[in-house]
Amino acid sequence: MHSLHSLSWTSIPTARALLTSSSLLSFPRNPRISRLVRACSDATGVSNSDDATARRNNYAGVRLEERVHVKSGKLRLDSWISSRISGISRARVQSSIRSGLVSVNGRVIDKVSHMVRIGDEVSCTIAELEPLKAEPEDIPLDIVYEDEHVLVVNKPTNMVVHPAPGNATGTLVNGILHHCSLSAAAIPHQEVFSEAEDVSDGELSCFSADYSYQNDFSSGAYEASVRPGIVHRLDKGTSGLLVVAKNEKSHADLSEQFKQHAIKRVYVSLTCGVPSPASGRVDIPIGRDLNNRIRMIAATGPSNCGKARHAASRYKVIEVLAGGGSALVEWRLETGRTHQIRAHAKYLGIPLLGDEVYGGTKSMALSLLQLRTPSNFHGQLVQLVSKLERPCLHALSLGFKHPYTGDKIRFSRLPPADFAEILSGLRAINTEK
Template structure:
């Protein structure tokens, strides 16, 4: 038996207007905003059926030291925390920021405690990474939108802006904190040797869950077998016992889980439906961003990634589109990276190019002038990539 869980009706014009979990731009007026943005986008809508990468230093030891000069070939300004993170694999950006704030980083011989300090080519950076800090997750009475629950699994409709499990800078208010309270479980703590991850890296990459972390890391995310980005809303399944955790983990590893996402994009795909089969690897210039480049998998720094997409509706005369995605694999930021590769970054995705300026440049020329002021106000309040996990199908082995 394969249960299919969905947190809203299959996408349609009506569903797009009334689904606050997907189109909510501001919690201050959840009923008005979804209707307004869909009305504006539809005002003039037409209905339609190998890059060379710099090798980072590789280590996972606590207290690692870095003494390095910024490459002369680097153009423009670089953030201090981002650059250090890109040079030391396995060190979280939050931990780098903690080291900077603790006065453990020098630039050209002077202590710099500002994480956003701009580096230039030729700057000499000396730093010592601070010791790992233990994390713990305490039960918190956080309202959860539970779509399905039995003795073995829990399916939750995660709101946007909620982090899945504790990490540096997000020790409270996570989904795990709410699950511990809901299931009447005690406080859990990480081990002293735990490898920590940035909150920006929260993703639905099941391979990271299974192979990329220590047993200690798993201790602060009980039952979690996959993740959603912090800004992504939608369905996430949680195991309530070891037996269910093992079976769900196997389904994710074998890619038998059915997952359907919907998104709003900047622009419209050139083909109304298709399959994107492009490897995805981490961007050497920005640790929190992935990049889709043909042929990267042959260099060992990227993984096979495949996504199927279908345009559900063209909006604003071609300025935007409601797109359905079906994942064949589950890589970090897979949909976001593939959408950028296709030239249609997700609306509100500042990391992958779906900026407010891009949205306005595409939508405003196709929108009646009397909507311009309202459109500008709405776009200015975009706070996350408009991506929603709509359907989750899994095999019931209980």
């Protein structure tokens, strides 16, 4: 095996102090990363068989036949259907309406703003998603390791892993297609998810019998319906390490390692405030927020969330920053749920710096930091917080068993410059008198 880029621990000088903690660069002894299976919650009027179809095809083919029971006034057709199929996006419903797959009182309706009234009989079939085509693009990639079987990439901040509605170009998959000299690939509807439905910090549920290679990925001969073998992915705003399978055997083996919780990963984050206690385990189920589909909720009891699934994270404070206004925190995942670290951090009352979705807004961060620091630092804090453009979360370490040799290999990459700059600024406030 040949490493294209050796690890450079001093490539980001402002982050060198990360190395002072041996635990920060070590791997968890017993990592547990469970498969995230995308599924919609049961909805009134949706049969069990159709719900199973939704689980396989991301709502494609789901049928709803129900009488409207609106207590007063009128309601838009697209809004009413969205409220009856838990978790589905209104855009997806609107597409089905425009495709002529919805009828009211036996008459096909193709107007999404059609008003329904109490007693109306609505019949709806959710349309299949059209495949997206991923074109090769000459995008600079930080290749940490590569051989004929696997590829390890250090994903930069604000790069989407693969094409989805609203992100058809500029993705990691586009760059990998070019890097491996492959032609365009079509992504089947089972694999098309919007950014709001992105799977983060975990495995992709779409890898199944639908994912097949004609020949090795490296040979360039593969079925048009197959994309590069992204075995897991990170949120758009999260930087760090990802492994990519380059042939069918590698994909199957790495997927099984995820299933058996054998992939070892360590994340680091900067938080608003310091968790108490300084280390611990969060074992709180996570479900999608039904009022905001791009957000997950730590379900501690009855709440406005979809079907909650078991989620467990271990955390440890590496360094207290800015008088306790922030902290450098290490995370080790036992499960791989959507936005797991971000949702659990919010549950602990320490949302990630820069995480606008989960409460780590610039105003919140500035207020907390100024409360914990002398007034002569407040101007400096204003400038520092203004640089927050994404959640301060980085996938620091990745370890797995090579699918062909069986060797245990591991890789690490320090956080990028934006993360390092914020960390350095907070440390300066911590030490200056």
